[in-house]
Amino acid sequence: MGGVVVGGFGVVIILVVSYDFLRTAVSLSGTGFISRTIADGLWRLGSSAAATLERRRGISIRGLLGPSILFAVAATWVLLHLVGYVLIFRSGPSLWHPDTGAPATMVETIAFAGSTLSTLGASTVTATSGGWDVITMIVALNGMIVLTLSVSFLLSIVQTTNNARTFASRFRFLQSATPDSAVAERIESLGPDLLGVVVMLTASPLPRFFVPGDPVMDFPSAVADLCDLARRGTLSPSSEIVSSLRLLGRHLGKPSDGDDLERARAWAERHTIVRVPS
Template identity: 30%
Template sequence: MENTILLLVGVTILVLVLFDFFYTTLSGSGLGFISKKVAVSAEKLVKFLVKIMGRNILKLSGLTVNLSMLFIWITLTWVGLFLVYSSNPEAIVNAQGDTADVWERLYFTGYIISTLGMGNFYPTTPFFEILTNCFAFLGFILFTSSMTYFISVASALVQKRTLIKTIHGLGTNPQTISEKLNSFSSSYSYQQLLNLQEMVDQHAVNHHAYPVVHFYTRPEPKDCLSLNMARLDEALSILIGSENKSKFQKELQPLRSAIYTFLQNLDSNFSRSMPKVKNPVQASYFGYHQSIKNDEEQKDRRRILERLLKSEGLKWSDVVQ
Protein backbone atom coordinates (compact mmCIF):
# COMPACT_ATOMS: atom_id res chain seq x y z
CA MET A 1 0.00 0.00 0.00
CA GLU A 2 2.78 2.39 0.96
CA ASN A 3 4.61 1.71 -2.30
CA THR A 4 1.45 2.41 -4.30
CA ILE A 5 1.00 5.75 -2.53
CA LEU A 6 4.61 6.70 -3.26
CA LEU A 7 4.11 5.82 -6.92
CA LEU A 8 0.87 7.83 -7.21
CA VAL A 9 2.30 10.87 -5.44
CA GLY A 10 5.47 10.75 -7.53
CA VAL A 11 3.57 10.45 -10.81
CA THR A 12 1.23 13.29 -9.80
CA ILE A 13 4.14 15.60 -9.00
CA LEU A 14 5.85 14.74 -12.29
CA VAL A 15 2.71 15.33 -14.36
CA LEU A 16 2.03 18.70 -12.69
CA VAL A 17 5.58 20.03 -12.91
CA LEU A 18 6.15 18.85 -16.48
CA PHE A 19 2.88 20.39 -17.62
CA ASP A 20 3.82 23.64 -15.92
CA PHE A 21 7.31 23.56 -17.44
CA PHE A 22 6.23 22.90 -21.02
CA TYR A 23 3.28 25.29 -20.80
CA THR A 24 5.55 28.09 -19.59
CA THR A 25 8.47 27.53 -21.95
CA LEU A 26 6.79 26.30 -25.14
CA SER A 27 3.18 27.51 -25.29
CA GLY A 28 3.88 31.26 -25.49
CA SER A 29 0.73 31.74 -23.40
CA GLY A 30 2.20 32.90 -20.13
CA LEU A 31 3.18 31.20 -16.88
CA GLY A 32 1.89 27.86 -15.67
CA PHE A 33 0.03 27.75 -12.38
CA ILE A 34 3.10 26.62 -10.40
CA SER A 35 5.44 29.11 -12.08
CA LYS A 36 2.99 31.95 -11.49
CA LYS A 37 2.88 31.27 -7.74
CA VAL A 38 6.66 30.96 -7.60
CA ALA A 39 7.16 34.21 -9.54
CA VAL A 40 4.77 36.17 -7.33
CA SER A 41 6.39 34.77 -4.16
CA ALA A 42 9.89 35.59 -5.44
CA GLU A 43 8.80 39.14 -6.26
CA LYS A 44 7.35 39.58 -2.76
CA LEU A 45 10.69 38.44 -1.35
CA VAL A 46 12.52 41.04 -3.44
CA LYS A 47 10.13 43.79 -2.31
CA PHE A 48 10.67 42.76 1.30
CA LEU A 49 14.43 42.99 0.79
CA VAL A 50 14.00 46.43 -0.80
CA LYS A 51 12.59 47.71 2.50
CA ILE A 52 15.72 46.49 4.27
CA MET A 53 18.47 47.04 1.72
CA GLY A 54 17.12 49.80 -0.53
CA ARG A 55 16.18 50.02 -4.21
CA ASN A 56 19.51 48.65 -5.45
CA ILE A 57 18.22 45.15 -4.76
CA LEU A 58 15.71 45.66 -7.59
CA LYS A 59 18.54 44.87 -10.01
CA LEU A 60 18.14 41.25 -8.94
CA SER A 61 14.34 41.12 -9.24
CA GLY A 62 14.06 39.39 -12.62
CA LEU A 63 17.06 37.16 -11.95
CA THR A 64 15.50 36.05 -8.66
CA VAL A 65 12.22 35.15 -10.34
CA ASN A 66 13.93 33.20 -13.14
CA LEU A 67 16.22 31.25 -10.81
CA SER A 68 13.33 30.50 -8.46
CA MET A 69 11.29 29.02 -11.31
CA LEU A 70 14.24 26.93 -12.56
CA PHE A 71 14.95 25.71 -9.03
CA ILE A 72 11.33 24.63 -8.51
CA TRP A 73 11.18 22.82 -11.87
CA ILE A 74 14.36 20.86 -11.14
CA THR A 75 13.51 20.16 -7.50
CA LEU A 76 9.97 18.94 -8.15
CA THR A 77 11.12 16.75 -11.05
CA TRP A 78 13.84 15.32 -8.81
CA VAL A 79 11.42 14.67 -5.93
CA GLY A 80 8.72 13.17 -8.16
CA LEU A 81 11.10 10.76 -9.89
CA PHE A 82 12.70 9.85 -6.54
CA LEU A 83 9.28 8.88 -5.17
CA VAL A 84 8.60 6.75 -8.25
CA TYR A 85 11.92 4.91 -7.75
CA SER A 86 11.17 4.58 -4.03
CA SER A 87 7.91 2.76 -4.81
CA ASN A 88 10.10 -0.26 -5.61
CA PRO A 89 13.35 0.07 -3.58
CA GLU A 90 14.82 -3.17 -4.98
CA ALA A 91 14.66 -1.79 -8.54
CA ILE A 92 17.89 0.22 -8.12
CA VAL A 93 21.13 -1.52 -7.21
CA ASN A 94 24.81 -0.57 -7.12
CA ALA A 95 27.66 -2.12 -9.12
CA GLN A 96 27.98 -4.93 -6.55
CA GLY A 97 24.27 -5.78 -6.87
CA ASP A 98 23.31 -4.39 -3.46
CA THR A 99 19.97 -2.59 -3.16
CA ALA A 100 20.35 1.19 -3.07
CA ASP A 101 19.30 2.92 0.15
CA VAL A 102 17.32 6.16 0.36
CA TRP A 103 20.28 8.52 -0.15
CA GLU A 104 21.66 6.42 -2.95
CA ARG A 105 18.30 6.47 -4.77
CA LEU A 106 18.20 10.25 -4.32
CA TYR A 107 21.72 10.46 -5.76
CA PHE A 108 20.79 8.13 -8.65
CA THR A 109 17.72 10.26 -9.43
CA GLY A 110 19.82 13.42 -9.52
CA TYR A 111 22.40 12.12 -11.94
CA ILE A 112 19.71 10.69 -14.22
CA ILE A 113 17.97 14.10 -14.48
CA SER A 114 21.29 15.88 -14.98
CA THR A 115 22.27 13.25 -17.61
CA LEU A 116 25.55 12.77 -15.72
CA GLY A 117 25.48 8.99 -16.24
CA MET A 118 28.02 7.86 -13.62
CA GLY A 119 27.06 4.19 -14.02
CA ASN A 120 27.69 3.13 -10.42
CA PHE A 121 23.95 2.48 -9.95
CA TYR A 122 21.48 1.00 -12.41
CA PRO A 123 17.85 -0.20 -12.60
CA THR A 124 17.05 -3.92 -12.57
CA THR A 125 13.55 -4.15 -14.08
CA PRO A 126 12.45 -3.36 -17.64
CA PHE A 127 9.96 -0.74 -16.42
CA PHE A 128 12.58 1.21 -14.50
CA GLU A 129 15.13 0.81 -17.30
CA ILE A 130 12.73 2.45 -19.75
CA LEU A 131 11.78 5.08 -17.15
CA THR A 132 15.44 5.89 -16.59
CA ASN A 133 16.02 6.33 -20.32
CA CYS A 134 12.98 8.60 -20.62
CA PHE A 135 14.08 10.87 -17.80
CA ALA A 136 17.64 11.02 -19.07
CA PHE A 137 16.22 12.46 -22.31
CA LEU A 138 13.82 14.64 -20.32
CA GLY A 139 16.66 16.07 -18.25
CA PHE A 140 18.41 17.15 -21.44
CA ILE A 141 15.17 18.70 -22.75
CA LEU A 142 14.52 20.44 -19.42
CA PHE A 143 17.87 22.21 -19.34
CA THR A 144 18.03 23.12 -23.04
CA SER A 145 14.41 24.36 -23.12
CA SER A 146 15.02 26.41 -19.98
CA MET A 147 18.05 28.09 -21.51
CA THR A 148 16.20 28.75 -24.76
CA TYR A 149 13.32 30.26 -22.80
CA PHE A 150 15.58 32.52 -20.77
CA ILE A 151 17.38 33.69 -23.93
CA SER A 152 13.97 34.68 -25.35
CA VAL A 153 13.23 36.49 -22.09
CA ALA A 154 16.51 38.38 -22.43
CA SER A 155 15.52 39.46 -25.95
CA ALA A 156 12.11 40.63 -24.71
CA LEU A 157 13.84 42.51 -21.89
CA VAL A 158 16.02 44.39 -24.39
CA GLN A 159 12.89 45.47 -26.28
CA LYS A 160 11.26 46.55 -23.03
CA ARG A 161 14.23 48.72 -22.09
CA THR A 162 14.37 50.16 -25.59
CA LEU A 163 10.75 51.27 -25.17
CA ILE A 164 11.60 52.84 -21.81
CA LYS A 165 14.58 54.72 -23.25
CA THR A 166 12.55 55.96 -26.21
CA ILE A 167 9.83 57.40 -23.99
CA HIS A 168 12.34 58.89 -21.58
CA GLY A 169 14.08 60.58 -24.51
CA LEU A 170 10.89 62.52 -25.25
CA GLY A 171 10.76 64.16 -21.84
CA THR A 172 10.72 63.73 -18.09
CA ASN A 173 7.09 64.75 -17.48
CA PRO A 174 3.81 64.63 -19.43
CA GLN A 175 3.80 68.33 -20.31
CA THR A 176 7.31 68.18 -21.79
CA ILE A 177 6.46 65.12 -23.87
CA SER A 178 3.23 66.65 -25.19
CA GLU A 179 4.98 69.95 -26.01
CA LYS A 180 7.79 68.15 -27.81
CA LEU A 181 5.43 66.04 -29.91
CA ASN A 182 3.42 69.17 -30.70
CA SER A 183 6.53 71.09 -31.75
CA PHE A 184 7.68 68.51 -34.27
CA SER A 185 6.62 68.66 -37.88
CA SER A 186 3.49 66.64 -38.59
CA SER A 187 5.31 63.94 -40.52
CA TYR A 188 7.95 63.48 -37.82
CA SER A 189 5.33 63.40 -35.03
CA TYR A 190 3.32 60.79 -36.94
CA GLN A 191 6.44 58.66 -37.34
CA GLN A 192 7.23 58.94 -33.62
CA LEU A 193 3.70 57.95 -32.68
CA LEU A 194 3.77 55.00 -35.09
CA ASN A 195 7.11 53.80 -33.74
CA LEU A 196 5.84 54.03 -30.17
CA GLN A 197 2.69 52.11 -31.07
CA GLU A 198 4.74 49.31 -32.64
CA MET A 199 7.02 49.17 -29.59
CA VAL A 200 4.11 49.09 -27.15
CA ASP A 201 2.41 46.34 -29.17
CA GLN A 202 5.66 44.36 -29.31
CA HIS A 203 6.14 44.70 -25.56
CA ALA A 204 2.53 43.61 -24.96
CA VAL A 205 3.11 40.47 -27.06
CA ASN A 206 6.39 39.73 -25.25
CA HIS A 207 4.76 40.40 -21.92
CA HIS A 208 2.08 37.81 -22.67
CA ALA A 209 4.48 35.19 -24.04
CA TYR A 210 7.22 35.76 -21.43
CA PRO A 211 5.52 37.18 -18.33
CA VAL A 212 8.73 37.08 -16.28
CA VAL A 213 9.66 40.26 -18.19
CA HIS A 214 7.13 41.98 -15.92
CA PHE A 215 9.31 41.30 -12.88
CA TYR A 216 12.42 42.97 -14.28
CA THR A 217 12.85 46.49 -12.99
CA ARG A 218 15.66 48.89 -12.17
CA PRO A 219 16.68 50.90 -9.09
CA GLU A 220 16.71 54.20 -11.02
CA PRO A 221 13.14 55.51 -11.49
CA LYS A 222 13.95 56.86 -14.96
CA ASP A 223 14.59 53.27 -16.10
CA CYS A 224 11.26 51.93 -14.83
CA LEU A 225 8.49 51.06 -17.28
CA SER A 226 5.70 52.29 -14.99
CA LEU A 227 7.10 55.82 -14.75
CA ASN A 228 7.66 56.25 -18.48
CA MET A 229 4.41 54.57 -19.51
CA ALA A 230 2.46 56.84 -17.14
CA ARG A 231 4.21 59.93 -18.53
CA LEU A 232 3.47 58.91 -22.11
CA ASP A 233 -0.17 58.10 -21.40
CA GLU A 234 -0.72 61.40 -19.63
CA ALA A 235 1.02 63.26 -22.46
CA LEU A 236 -1.33 61.66 -24.99
CA SER A 237 -4.30 62.70 -22.86
CA ILE A 238 -3.00 66.27 -22.86
CA LEU A 239 -2.60 66.25 -26.65
CA ILE A 240 -6.11 64.90 -27.19
CA GLY A 241 -7.49 67.73 -25.06
CA SER A 242 -5.30 70.43 -26.58
CA GLU A 243 -6.30 73.10 -29.07
CA ASN A 244 -4.33 71.27 -31.76
CA LYS A 245 -6.04 67.94 -31.12
CA SER A 246 -7.24 67.72 -34.73
CA LYS A 247 -3.57 67.57 -35.75
CA PHE A 248 -3.11 64.25 -33.97
CA GLN A 249 -6.62 62.87 -33.46
CA LYS A 250 -6.35 59.90 -35.83
CA GLU A 251 -2.70 59.17 -35.08
CA LEU A 252 -3.07 59.28 -31.28
CA GLN A 253 -5.94 56.83 -30.99
CA PRO A 254 -4.04 53.68 -32.10
CA LEU A 255 -1.23 54.39 -29.61
CA ARG A 256 -3.65 55.17 -26.78
CA SER A 257 -5.60 52.03 -27.62
CA ALA A 258 -2.41 49.93 -27.60
CA ILE A 259 -1.43 51.31 -24.18
CA TYR A 260 -4.91 50.77 -22.72
CA THR A 261 -5.08 47.19 -24.01
CA PHE A 262 -1.69 46.49 -22.46
CA LEU A 263 -2.77 48.03 -19.15
CA GLN A 264 -6.01 46.00 -19.05
CA ASN A 265 -4.13 42.75 -19.70
CA LEU A 266 -1.64 43.72 -17.03
CA ASP A 267 -4.45 44.36 -14.56
CA SER A 268 -6.10 41.02 -15.36
CA ASN A 269 -3.03 38.78 -15.39
CA PHE A 270 -0.86 40.37 -12.70
CA SER A 271 -3.47 41.48 -10.22
CA ARG A 272 -1.85 39.46 -7.42
CA SER A 273 1.58 40.98 -7.96
CA MET A 274 0.51 44.64 -8.07
CA PRO A 275 -0.58 46.58 -4.96
CA LYS A 276 -4.21 47.57 -4.62
CA VAL A 277 -5.23 51.22 -4.86
CA LYS A 278 -7.63 52.22 -2.07
CA ASN A 279 -7.83 55.91 -2.89
CA PRO A 280 -7.16 56.48 -6.61
CA VAL A 281 -5.58 59.77 -7.58
CA GLN A 282 -8.09 62.54 -8.27
CA ALA A 283 -8.14 64.50 -11.52
CA SER A 284 -7.60 67.74 -9.61
CA TYR A 285 -4.14 66.48 -8.59
CA PHE A 286 -2.85 67.18 -12.09
CA GLY A 287 -2.15 70.80 -12.98
CA TYR A 288 -3.45 70.23 -16.50
CA HIS A 289 -6.66 68.44 -15.44
CA GLN A 290 -8.98 71.03 -16.97
CA SER A 291 -7.77 70.17 -20.49
CA ILE A 292 -8.37 66.42 -20.06
CA LYS A 293 -11.67 64.61 -20.31
CA ASN A 294 -11.94 62.76 -16.99
CA ASP A 295 -14.21 59.92 -18.16
CA GLU A 296 -14.36 56.36 -16.84
CA GLU A 297 -11.67 55.16 -19.22
CA GLN A 298 -9.28 57.87 -18.02
CA LYS A 299 -9.97 56.92 -14.40
CA ASP A 300 -9.36 53.25 -15.18
CA ARG A 301 -6.11 54.03 -16.98
CA ARG A 302 -4.83 56.01 -14.01
CA ARG A 303 -5.96 53.33 -11.56
CA ILE A 304 -3.96 50.63 -13.35
CA LEU A 305 -0.98 52.93 -13.88
CA GLU A 306 -1.00 53.78 -10.17
CA ARG A 307 -0.91 50.07 -9.32
CA LEU A 308 1.99 49.62 -11.73
CA LEU A 309 3.80 52.61 -10.23
CA LYS A 310 3.36 51.29 -6.70
CA SER A 311 4.67 47.87 -7.76
CA GLU A 312 7.98 49.59 -8.63
CA GLY A 313 7.98 51.75 -5.51
CA LEU A 314 6.92 54.93 -7.33
CA LYS A 315 4.02 57.41 -7.16
CA TRP A 316 2.27 60.04 -9.27
CA SER A 317 4.54 62.80 -7.99
CA ASP A 318 7.42 61.03 -9.76
CA VAL A 319 5.44 61.17 -12.99
CA VAL A 320 4.50 64.84 -13.05
CA GLN A 321 7.48 66.16 -11.05
Protein backbone atom coordinates in the same frame (compact mmCIF):
# COMPACT_ATOMS: atom_id res chain seq x y z
CA MET B 1 -0.04 -1.05 -2.16
CA GLY B 2 2.17 1.56 -0.47
CA GLY B 3 4.60 1.44 -3.38
CA VAL B 4 1.79 2.11 -5.86
CA VAL B 5 0.63 5.13 -3.87
CA VAL B 6 4.18 6.51 -3.64
CA GLY B 7 4.78 5.97 -7.35
CA GLY B 8 1.41 7.48 -8.25
CA PHE B 9 2.16 10.53 -6.17
CA GLY B 10 5.47 10.87 -7.99
CA VAL B 11 3.73 10.68 -11.37
CA VAL B 12 1.26 13.39 -10.31
CA ILE B 13 4.12 15.67 -9.28
CA ILE B 14 5.86 15.12 -12.63
CA LEU B 15 2.69 15.86 -14.60
CA VAL B 16 1.90 19.02 -12.61
CA VAL B 17 5.40 20.49 -12.80
CA SER B 18 5.72 19.54 -16.48
CA TYR B 19 2.49 21.40 -17.24
CA ASP B 20 3.69 24.43 -15.30
CA PHE B 21 7.05 24.36 -17.08
CA LEU B 22 5.53 24.01 -20.56
CA ARG B 23 2.86 26.63 -19.85
CA THR B 24 5.51 29.11 -18.69
CA ALA B 25 8.38 28.38 -21.06
CA VAL B 26 6.68 27.25 -24.27
CA SER B 27 3.00 28.11 -24.51
CA LEU B 28 3.42 31.88 -25.13
CA SER B 29 0.34 32.42 -22.99
CA GLY B 30 1.65 33.55 -19.63
CA THR B 31 2.86 31.57 -16.63
CA GLY B 32 1.72 28.44 -14.87
CA PHE B 33 0.23 28.50 -11.39
CA ILE B 34 3.39 27.34 -9.60
CA SER B 35 5.67 29.78 -11.41
CA ARG B 36 3.24 32.67 -10.98
CA THR B 37 2.78 32.01 -7.26
CA ILE B 38 6.54 31.86 -6.62
CA ALA B 39 7.33 34.89 -8.78
CA ASP B 40 4.58 37.11 -7.37
CA GLY B 41 5.37 36.13 -3.78
CA LEU B 42 9.10 36.78 -4.15
CA TRP B 43 8.39 40.08 -5.92
CA ARG B 44 6.25 41.34 -3.07
CA LEU B 45 8.91 40.42 -0.54
CA GLY B 46 11.85 41.56 -2.66
CA SER B 47 10.40 44.88 -3.79
CA SER B 48 9.47 45.76 -0.21
CA ALA B 49 12.95 44.82 1.00
CA ALA B 50 14.58 46.80 -1.84
CA ALA B 51 12.60 49.94 -1.02
CA THR B 52 13.40 49.61 2.70
CA LEU B 53 17.13 49.09 2.11
CA GLU B 54 17.31 52.10 -0.21
CA ARG B 55 15.44 54.30 2.21
CA ARG B 56 17.32 53.27 5.36
CA ARG B 57 20.73 52.15 4.16
CA GLY B 58 21.13 53.61 0.69
CA ILE B 59 21.76 50.09 -0.65
CA SER B 60 20.14 49.05 -3.93
CA ILE B 61 19.27 45.42 -4.67
CA ARG B 62 16.96 46.21 -7.59
CA GLY B 63 19.18 44.46 -10.08
CA LEU B 64 19.08 41.23 -8.06
CA LEU B 65 15.30 40.83 -8.00
CA GLY B 66 14.72 39.62 -11.56
CA PRO B 67 17.59 37.09 -11.66
CA SER B 68 16.71 35.83 -8.16
CA ILE B 69 13.06 35.28 -9.06
CA LEU B 70 13.98 33.56 -12.32
CA PHE B 71 16.46 31.32 -10.51
CA ALA B 72 13.86 30.41 -7.88
CA VAL B 73 11.31 29.45 -10.54
CA ALA B 74 13.84 27.34 -12.46
CA ALA B 75 15.12 25.71 -9.26
CA THR B 76 11.55 24.79 -8.30
CA TRP B 77 11.02 23.10 -11.66
CA VAL B 78 14.18 21.04 -11.22
CA LEU B 79 13.49 20.21 -7.58
CA LEU B 80 9.92 19.06 -8.21
CA HIS B 81 11.03 16.93 -11.16
CA LEU B 82 13.67 15.37 -8.91
CA VAL B 83 11.18 14.71 -6.09
CA GLY B 84 8.74 13.11 -8.49
CA TYR B 85 11.27 10.76 -10.01
CA VAL B 86 12.75 9.83 -6.62
CA LEU B 87 9.27 8.82 -5.47
CA ILE B 88 8.80 6.74 -8.61
CA PHE B 89 12.11 4.95 -8.11
CA ARG B 90 11.33 4.37 -4.42
CA SER B 91 7.98 2.77 -5.25
CA GLY B 92 9.60 -0.58 -6.00
CA PRO B 93 12.89 -2.51 -6.29
CA SER B 94 14.18 -0.21 -9.01
CA LEU B 95 17.88 0.30 -8.26
CA TRP B 96 20.61 -1.90 -6.88
CA HIS B 97 24.34 -2.48 -6.65
CA PRO B 98 25.03 -5.09 -9.37
CA ASP B 99 28.13 -6.38 -7.56
CA THR B 100 26.53 -7.00 -4.18
CA GLY B 101 22.81 -7.14 -5.00
CA ALA B 102 22.09 -4.61 -2.25
CA PRO B 103 19.20 -2.23 -2.96
CA ALA B 104 19.94 1.47 -3.36
CA THR B 105 19.56 3.69 -0.33
CA MET B 106 17.51 6.87 -0.34
CA VAL B 107 20.64 8.98 -0.83
CA GLU B 108 21.76 6.79 -3.73
CA THR B 109 18.30 7.00 -5.28
CA ILE B 110 18.38 10.79 -5.10
CA ALA B 111 21.89 10.84 -6.61
CA PHE B 112 20.81 8.46 -9.41
CA ALA B 113 17.68 10.47 -10.25
CA GLY B 114 19.60 13.74 -10.16
CA SER B 115 22.47 12.52 -12.35
CA THR B 116 20.02 11.02 -14.84
CA LEU B 117 17.84 14.13 -14.92
CA SER B 118 20.92 16.29 -15.51
CA THR B 119 21.90 13.89 -18.36
CA LEU B 120 25.26 13.20 -16.65
CA GLY B 121 24.35 9.56 -16.05
CA ALA B 122 27.01 8.98 -13.40
CA SER B 123 25.91 6.81 -10.47
CA THR B 124 27.08 3.93 -8.29
CA VAL B 125 23.79 2.04 -8.74
CA THR B 126 21.90 0.77 -11.76
CA ALA B 127 18.38 -0.25 -12.77
CA THR B 128 17.27 -3.71 -11.71
CA SER B 129 15.28 -4.57 -14.84
CA GLY B 130 14.38 -3.49 -18.36
CA GLY B 131 11.26 -1.70 -17.16
CA TRP B 132 13.21 0.48 -14.80
CA ASP B 133 15.74 1.06 -17.59
CA VAL B 134 12.92 2.50 -19.71
CA ILE B 135 11.93 4.83 -16.87
CA THR B 136 15.58 5.89 -16.57
CA MET B 137 15.58 6.73 -20.28
CA ILE B 138 12.40 8.81 -19.82
CA VAL B 139 14.04 10.71 -16.97
CA ALA B 140 17.07 11.52 -19.14
CA LEU B 141 14.87 12.68 -22.04
CA ASN B 142 12.82 14.80 -19.66
CA GLY B 143 15.98 16.40 -18.31
CA MET B 144 17.30 17.14 -21.79
CA ILE B 145 14.01 18.80 -22.79
CA VAL B 146 13.91 20.91 -19.62
CA LEU B 147 17.52 22.05 -20.03
CA THR B 148 17.13 22.89 -23.73
CA LEU B 149 13.86 24.77 -23.38
CA SER B 150 15.12 26.60 -20.29
CA VAL B 151 17.97 28.12 -22.32
CA SER B 152 15.55 29.31 -25.02
CA PHE B 153 13.23 30.64 -22.32
CA LEU B 154 16.07 32.59 -20.71
CA LEU B 155 17.07 34.14 -24.04
CA SER B 156 13.49 35.28 -24.70
CA ILE B 157 13.36 36.93 -21.26
CA VAL B 158 16.62 38.78 -21.95
CA GLN B 159 15.32 39.95 -25.33
CA THR B 160 12.00 41.15 -23.91
CA THR B 161 13.77 42.97 -21.07
CA ASN B 162 16.14 44.73 -23.47
CA ASN B 163 13.28 45.74 -25.78
CA ALA B 164 11.28 47.10 -22.83
CA ARG B 165 14.24 49.14 -21.58
CA THR B 166 14.93 50.46 -25.08
CA PHE B 167 11.33 51.59 -25.41
CA ALA B 168 11.38 53.31 -22.01
CA SER B 169 14.62 55.09 -22.88
CA ARG B 170 13.28 56.35 -26.22
CA PHE B 171 10.08 57.54 -24.53
CA ARG B 172 12.02 59.46 -21.87
CA PHE B 173 14.23 61.04 -24.52
CA LEU B 174 11.25 62.21 -26.58
CA GLN B 175 9.48 63.40 -23.45
CA SER B 176 12.42 65.60 -22.43
CA ALA B 177 13.76 66.72 -25.80
CA THR B 178 10.57 67.36 -27.80
CA PRO B 179 8.74 70.72 -27.78
CA ASP B 180 5.34 70.59 -26.06
CA SER B 181 3.52 71.28 -29.32
CA ALA B 182 4.91 68.13 -30.94
CA VAL B 183 5.27 65.79 -27.96
CA ALA B 184 2.04 63.84 -28.62
CA GLU B 185 2.88 63.14 -32.25
CA ARG B 186 6.43 62.04 -31.44
CA ILE B 187 5.35 59.79 -28.58
CA GLU B 188 2.59 58.23 -30.66
CA SER B 189 5.24 57.27 -33.21
CA LEU B 190 6.50 54.77 -30.62
CA GLY B 191 3.28 52.77 -30.94
CA PRO B 192 4.79 49.84 -32.91
CA ASP B 193 7.66 49.55 -30.41
CA LEU B 194 5.28 49.44 -27.44
CA LEU B 195 3.03 46.93 -29.18
CA GLY B 196 6.00 44.61 -29.73
CA VAL B 197 6.98 44.78 -26.05
CA VAL B 198 3.40 44.19 -24.88
CA VAL B 199 2.97 41.13 -27.09
CA MET B 200 6.23 39.68 -25.75
CA LEU B 201 5.12 40.36 -22.17
CA THR B 202 1.80 38.60 -22.68
CA ALA B 203 3.77 35.58 -23.90
CA SER B 204 6.18 35.68 -20.94
CA PRO B 205 5.44 38.16 -18.12
CA LEU B 206 8.56 37.32 -16.06
CA PRO B 207 10.65 40.20 -17.52
CA ARG B 208 8.46 42.56 -15.46
CA PHE B 209 10.59 41.68 -12.43
CA PHE B 210 13.86 42.91 -13.94
CA VAL B 211 14.28 46.41 -12.51
CA PRO B 212 17.00 48.62 -14.02
CA GLY B 213 19.23 50.77 -11.85
CA ASP B 214 18.69 53.75 -14.18
CA PRO B 215 15.10 55.12 -13.95
CA VAL B 216 15.29 56.20 -17.61
CA MET B 217 15.07 52.53 -18.61
CA ASP B 218 12.24 51.65 -16.20
CA PHE B 219 9.44 50.27 -18.40
CA PRO B 220 6.62 50.14 -15.80
CA SER B 221 7.12 53.82 -14.88
CA ALA B 222 7.02 54.70 -18.60
CA VAL B 223 3.73 52.79 -18.91
CA ALA B 224 2.31 54.69 -15.92
CA ASP B 225 3.22 58.05 -17.47
CA LEU B 226 1.78 57.03 -20.84
CA CYS B 227 -1.49 56.02 -19.17
CA ASP B 228 -1.63 59.44 -17.51
CA LEU B 229 -1.06 61.15 -20.86
CA ALA B 230 -3.83 59.06 -22.41
CA ARG B 231 -6.23 59.90 -19.54
CA ARG B 232 -5.52 63.63 -19.94
CA GLY B 233 -6.27 63.42 -23.66
CA THR B 234 -2.71 64.26 -24.71
CA LEU B 235 -2.59 61.04 -26.74
CA SER B 236 -5.23 60.16 -29.30
CA PRO B 237 -7.58 57.39 -28.06
CA SER B 238 -7.31 55.72 -31.47
CA SER B 239 -3.51 55.79 -31.60
CA GLU B 240 -1.52 52.57 -31.66
CA ILE B 241 0.24 53.45 -28.45
CA VAL B 242 -3.03 53.81 -26.50
CA SER B 243 -4.34 50.61 -28.08
CA SER B 244 -1.15 48.88 -26.91
CA LEU B 245 -1.67 50.18 -23.38
CA ARG B 246 -5.21 48.81 -23.41
CA LEU B 247 -3.91 45.48 -24.68
CA LEU B 248 -1.43 45.35 -21.81
CA GLY B 249 -4.17 46.10 -19.29
CA ARG B 250 -6.52 43.52 -20.78
CA HIS B 251 -3.99 40.67 -20.66
CA LEU B 252 -1.78 41.52 -17.67
CA GLY B 253 -3.99 43.63 -15.42
CA LYS B 254 -6.57 42.59 -12.85
CA PRO B 255 -10.30 42.85 -13.69
CA SER B 256 -10.91 44.60 -10.37
CA ASP B 257 -8.70 47.53 -11.42
CA GLY B 258 -11.28 48.99 -13.82
CA ASP B 259 -11.13 49.42 -17.58
CA ASP B 260 -8.16 48.33 -19.71
CA LEU B 261 -6.30 51.63 -19.33
CA GLU B 262 -6.75 51.64 -15.56
CA ARG B 263 -5.58 48.03 -15.43
CA ALA B 264 -2.43 48.98 -17.33
CA ARG B 265 -1.80 51.86 -14.89
CA ALA B 266 -2.34 49.57 -11.89
CA TRP B 267 -0.01 46.93 -13.42
CA ALA B 268 2.68 49.58 -13.78
CA GLU B 269 2.28 50.68 -10.17
CA ARG B 270 2.57 47.11 -8.89
CA HIS B 271 5.87 46.70 -10.72
CA THR B 272 7.44 50.01 -9.83
CA ILE B 273 9.68 50.38 -6.80
CA VAL B 274 9.52 53.94 -5.50
CA ARG B 275 12.95 55.54 -5.77
CA VAL B 276 14.57 57.50 -2.98
CA PRO B 277 15.27 61.10 -4.14
CA SER B 278 19.00 61.63 -4.62
